[in-house]
Amino acid sequence: MILDLDIGNTLSKWRLKDADSSEIRSRGAVWTREEWRPGSDIPDLDVVEAVRISSVAREAVLEQTVSLLHSRVRGVHVARSTPEALGVVNGYEEPHRLGVDRWMGVLAGYQLAGGCCAVDCGSAITVDFVLPGGRHLGGYIIPGLRLMKESLKLGTRNVAIDPDSEAEELLLPGQRTVEAVNHGIYMAAVSAINRIYSEVCDREGVALPMLLTGGDARVMARGMQSPHAVWPDMVYGGLEACFPLTAAERAGRMSGAPRVPAPAGLEKIRAGLAFSMLL
Numbered sequence: 001m002i003l004d005l006d007i008g009n010t011l012s013k014w015r016l017k018d019a020d021s022s023e024i025r026s027r028g029a030v031w032t033r034e035e036w037r038p039g040s041d042i043p044d045l046d047v048v049e050a051v052r053i054s055s056v057a058r059e060a061v062l063e064q065t066v067s068l069l070h071s072r073v074r075g076v077h078v079a080r081s082t083p084e085a086l087g088v089v090n091g092y093e094e095p096h097r098l099g100v101d102r103w104m105g106v107l108a109g110y111q112l113a114g115g116c117c118a119v120d121c122g123s124a125i126t127v128d129f130v131l132p133g134g135r136h137l138g139g140y141i142i143p144g145l146r147l148m149k150e151s152l153k154l155g156t157r158n159v160a161i162d163p164d165s166e167a168e169e170l171l172l173p174g175q176r177t178v179e180a181v182n183h184g185i186y187m188a189a190v191s192a193i194n195r196i197y198s199e200v201c202d203r204e205g206v207a208l209p210m211l212l213t214g215g216d217a218r219v220m221a222r223g224m225q226s227p228h229a230v231w232p233d234m235v236y237g238g239l240e241a242c243f244p245l246t247a248a249e250r251a252g253r254m255s256g257a258p259r260v261p262a263p264a265g266l267e268k269i270r271a272g273l274a275f276s277m278l279l
C-alpha cells in the first residue's frame with residue numbers, strides 16, 4: 001500500500017492506495033496537530049510500503065512525522081516547492097516559499113489540463129495560474145470561509161457566527177446575524193475568485209479551465225461563474241505526478257482526476273468583466 005498524506009493548516013488528510021491495482025482502499029482526515037502518531041484514526045503502517053507527503057504545517061511537525069515514518073516504512077517521499085518541475089516553471093521570486101500544497105495542485109492541474117486555474121479552498125483560499133506553455137504566474141491568497149468567520153468573531157462584540165453552517169440562499173441579504181455573516185463571507189469569497197479568474201484570463205489573453213479542491217471546494221463551486229471541475233484529490237495528484245510508484249502513475253494517470261472542463265470563450269469572459277465594471 002501507498003500512504004499519501006496532505007497535511008494542511010486545519011486537517012491532515014490521508015489515503016491508502018493499492019500499489020498493484022492503483023485503487024484507493026481507504027481515506028480519512030484528522031485535525032492537524034503537533035504530533036502525528038498511528039492510532040485508531042490513522043492507518044496501520046504495517047501494510048504501507050511507501051509514503052508521499054505534502055505538508056504546510058510547521059517544519060517541526062513534518063520532521064517528526066518523517067522520522068516516525070522512516071523507522072517503519074522503506075520509501076518516504078516529501079514534496080517540496082522547486083523552481084521547475086514536470087514542465088512547469090514556478091512563478092515565485094523565491095520558489096521554495098510557494099506553499100507546497102499549491103505547487104502540488106498546480107503540477108496536477110498542468111498534467112491533467114495543461115494551462116489552468118487551480119483553486120484550493122481550505123484554511124486559506126488560494127488561486128494559482130499556469131499558462132499553457134507551463135509558466136506559473138503566481139497567485140492569490142485570501143482567508144478561507146472558516147477563517148473569515150473566525151476573524152469576525154474575534155474582531156467584533158456582537159457578531160455571532162456558526163462555523164459549521166453553509167450559506168444556502170446566497171444572494172439574499174441576511175435577516176439574522178449568522179445568516180448575514182454566512183452570506184457576506186460566501187459572496188466575498190466567490191466574487192473574489194470569479195473576478196480574479198476573469199481578470200487574469202483577460203490580461204493573458206487565454207481562457208483557462210478551472211479546477212477546485214479543498215474542504216470547501218463543493219460549496220464554492222456552486223458560486224463559480226465559469227465552467228469548472230471539483231477535484232478532491234488534486235494535491236494527491238501532484239504527489240502521484242512527482243513520485244510515480246504504480247504502473248498507472250508512471251503512465252501519467254492520477255486517481256480521481258475529473259474530466260477537464262471546457263472553459264468559456266475568451267470573448268464571453270471579457271464580456272462578463274465589462275458587465276461587472278458597469279455595476
Ligand SMILES: Nc1ncnc2c1ncn2[C@@H]1O[C@H](COP(=O)(O)OP(=O)(O)O)[C@@H](O)[C@H]1O
Binds near residue numbers: 121146
Ligand atoms: N467536516 C469538516 N471539518 C473541518 N473542516 C471542514 C469540514 N467540512 C468543510 N470544512 C471546511 O474545510 C476547511 C478545511 O479544508 P482543507 O482543504 O482540509 O484545509 P487545509 O488544507 O487548510 O487543512 C475548513 O476550514 C472548513 O472551512
Ligand SMILES: CC(C)(COP(=O)(O)O)[C@@H](O)C(=O)NCCC(=O)O
Binds near residue numbers: 101120123
Ligand atoms: C497559503 C497556505 C497557507 C494555504 O494552506 P492551506 O489552506 O491549504 O492549509 C499554504 O499554501 C502556505 O502556507 N503557503 C506558504 C505561503 C505562500 O504560498 O506564499
Ligand SMILES: [K+]
Binds near residue numbers: 120121122124125
Ligand atoms: K488552501
